[in-house]
Amino acid sequence: MYHLVSRSLIRGLVNSGGATATAAATATPSFYAYRRMMLMSSSAAASEAAKTTTPLAEEKSVSEGKTEKKVEESGVVVSSYWGIPRHKLAREDGTEWPWNCFMPWDTYRADVTIDMHKHHLPKTFLDKFAYRTVKILRIPTDIFFQRRYGCRAMMLETVAAVPGMVGGMLLHLRSLRKFEHSGGWIKALLDEAENERMHLMTMVELVKPKWYERLMVLTVQGVFFNAFFVLYLCSPKLAHRIVGYLEEEAIHSYTEFLRDIDSGLIENVPAPAIAIDYWRLPHEANLKDVITVIRADEAHHRDVNHFASDIHYQGKELKEAPAPLGYH
Numbered sequence: 001m002y003h004l005v006s007r008s009l010i011r012g013l014v015n016s017g018g019a020t021a022t023a024a025a026t027a028t029p030s031f032y033a034y035r036r037m038m039l040m041s042s043s044a045a046a047s048e049a050a051k052t053t054t055p056l057a058e059e060k061s062v063s064e065g066k067t068e069k070k071v072e073e074s075g076v077v078v079s080s081y082w083g084i085p086r087h088k089l090a091r092e093d094g095t096e097w098p099w100n101c102f103m104p105w106d107t108y109r110a111d112v113t114i115d116m117h118k119h120h121l122p123k124t125f126l127d128k129f130a131y132r133t134v135k136i137l138r139i140p141t142d143i144f145f146q147r148r149y150g151c152r153a154m155m156l157e158t159v160a161a162v163p164g165m166v167g168g169m170l171l172h173l174r175s176l177r178k179f180e181h182s183g184g185w186i187k188a189l190l191d192e193a194e195n196e197r198m199h200l201m202t203m204v205e206l207v208k209p210k211w212y213e214r215l216m217v218l219t220v221q222g223v224f225f226n227a228f229f230v231l232y233l234c235s236p237k238l239a240h241r242i243v244g245y246l247e248e249e250a251i252h253s254y255t256e257f258l259r260d261i262d263s264g265l266i267e268n269v270p271a272p273a274i275a276i277d278y279w280r281l282p283h284e285a286n287l288k289d290v291i292t293v294i295r296a297d298e299a300h301h302r303d304v305n306h307f308a309s310d311i312h313y314q315g316k317e318l319k320e321a322p323a324p325l326g327y328h
Contacts, residue, residue, distance in 0.1 A: 091277070102198070102278060108328060109280050110293035111300070116251055118299070120306045124313075126238050134245040149257035149266070150207040153294075156250060157200035158217045162225050163243045163305075164193030166232055171318070184323030185308070192301055195328065198278055199294050205272035206287065237312030240305045247302035254295035261288050300328045 089097035089104055097104060122131040145152040168189035171182050209217070232239040260266045271285035279293045304324055311321050 099274065099277060101201070107278055107280050110296040110328060112292055112296045114296055114299045114303075116255065116295065116299055118302070119248060120241075120244060126235070127241055130238055130241040131245050133242060134249055138249055147256075147260065147265070149253060149260060150203065151209075151213065152253060153257065154200065154203040154207050154209060155213065155217065155220070156253070157196055157203055158221055159224050160246065160250065160301075161193050161196035161200065162221065163228055163232075163239070163246075164189040164191075164196065166225065166229050167236070167239070168193065170229075170232055181319060182323075183319035183321065184325050185318040188304065188323035188325055188327075191325075192304065195297055196301075198274075199297065202272055202275045202278070202290060202294070205274060206269070206290075236318075237309045240309035240312070244302050244306035244309060247298050247305060250298040251295055251302065254291055254298065257291050258288060258295070261291065297328060303327070 091097060091104070120127070122128040141152065141156070145155070168186050171186045171189065174180075175182050175186065228239060231242075257266070261268050266287070268286045268288050271281055271287060271290045275281060275290045275293075276283060276285055279290075281289055281293070304327060307321075307324065308318060311318055
């Protein structure tokens with residue numbers, strides 16, 4: 001009896017399991033059909049979205065293609081990612097402004113009527129030390145370049161642009177440390193450095209430096225920068241006095257340059273385009289005109305640096321006297 005009941009129970013379980021399996025098998029096709037329908041609908045939606053966005057994508061690719069074409073035509077790499085386009089600038093005659101290194105508002109007409117013979121008489125020990133130091137430094141320059149004033153000017157301008165940068169940088173850091181104004185001297189000295197650099201950019205257009213001259217520039221600039229940096233930290237009044245005397249020697253060198261042009265030893269070639277735009281020279285300007293305005297710049301730098309040294313000699317700081325901004 002017991003065995004009969006057990007068999008009937010087992011048979012029932014087997015039958016119910018089979019029914020369940022049959023039901024699962026019956027339900028499976030409907031599940032897969034539903035899933036297939038959902039996949040097909042999502043694919044259709046994606047295809048429709050692609051059709052909708054295609055014109056925008058094509059328009060974007062066309063605009064990018066035009067931008068790349070303009071870049072290729074101009075030869076200038078322009079990035080529109082930051083949204084900083086260059087403003088359209090023009091010369092006074094309406095032609096397009098060609099320079100990126102300086103803008104029209106940076107140009108000026110040099111005051112060539114400045115006194116070229118002004119000289120600061122060395123009276124104190126530091127003045128005499130500065131004057132004799134500059135005279136000693138001129139000896140190897142005269143031996144190496146002799147009367148090749150184009151090469152001499154190119155070499156000296158690589159050094160002349162250092163003092164203004166060093167002085168402006170140290171005054172800038174001092175202003176940040178002490179939370180104080182500089183009286184305009186930071187800008188005055190940095191403007192001087194930039195002006196000297198433009199002298200160099202002009203001379204490079206006239207005189208192509210040789211490989212050994214480039215090597216000399218690397219050596220001289222490296223030594224002079226570090227030496228002047230230490231000197232300005234120790235004694236700004238001596239540093240400015242040395243620069244003042246260096247500018248006096250530069251005036252003398254450019255005067256000799258002009259003398260050789262007048263005598264015909266140096267050809268009076270047309271002025272470079274960069275010089276015509278920077279100093280607002282006439283289009284027919286020549287080398288003599290360029291050297292004349294550069295010499296005038298050096299005379300203004302002479303006055304500024306002797307003035308700065310005199311301020312320190314009076315026991316004052318540069319910020320106590322207004323800087324001669326725009327003095328050129």
